[in-house]
Amino acid sequence: xxxxxxxxxxxxxxxxxxxxxxxxxxxxxxxxxxxxxxxxxxxxxxxxxxxxxxxxxxxxxxxxxxxxxxxxxxxxxxxxxxxxxxxxxxxxxxxxxxxxxxxxxxxxxxxxxxxxxxxxxx
Numbered sequence: 001x002x003x004x005x006x007x008x009x010x011x012x013x014x015x016x017x018x019x020x021x022x023x024x025x026x027x028x029x030x031x032x033x034x035x036x037x038x039x040x041x042x043x044x045x046x047x048x049x050x051x052x053x054x055x056x057x058x059x060x061x062x063x064x065x066x067x068x069x070x071x072x073x074x075x076x077x078x079x080x081x082x083x084x085x086x087x088x089x090x091x092x093x094x095x096x097x098x099x100x101x102x103x104x105x106x107x108x109x110x111x112x113x114x115x116x117x118x119x120x121x122x
Contacts, residue, residue: 037085
């Protein structure tokens with residue numbers, strides 16, 4: 001990600017951040033992105049996912065895939081949860097997954113809070 005953009009975000013107004021959030025939501029909802037993400041995944045694949053609550057990438061394994069969300073398994077706690085495809089980072093075969101010290105069990109459902117206008121992507 002472009003570091004300059006991230007560094008400038010704290011200076012943005014709330015309205016600008018809201019507009020940026022809308023634009024990002026529109027890009028993430030593009031069916032081509034979802035298809036691309038799904039083609040890179042398969043059942044049983046080790047992956048990492050962005051945990052919305054902690055802001056960290058956590059390890060998991062794909063156990064099922066639906067239209068817009070995948071069900072993942074945290075193997076250490078044996079718990080499963082669903083995340084949108086855009087939260088998943090596929091791990092190339094043979095590459096070890098990075099761990100951040102947190103476990104996926106702290107977040108059974110990874111759902112980004114929607115703006116007041118509320119457009120559901122699930």
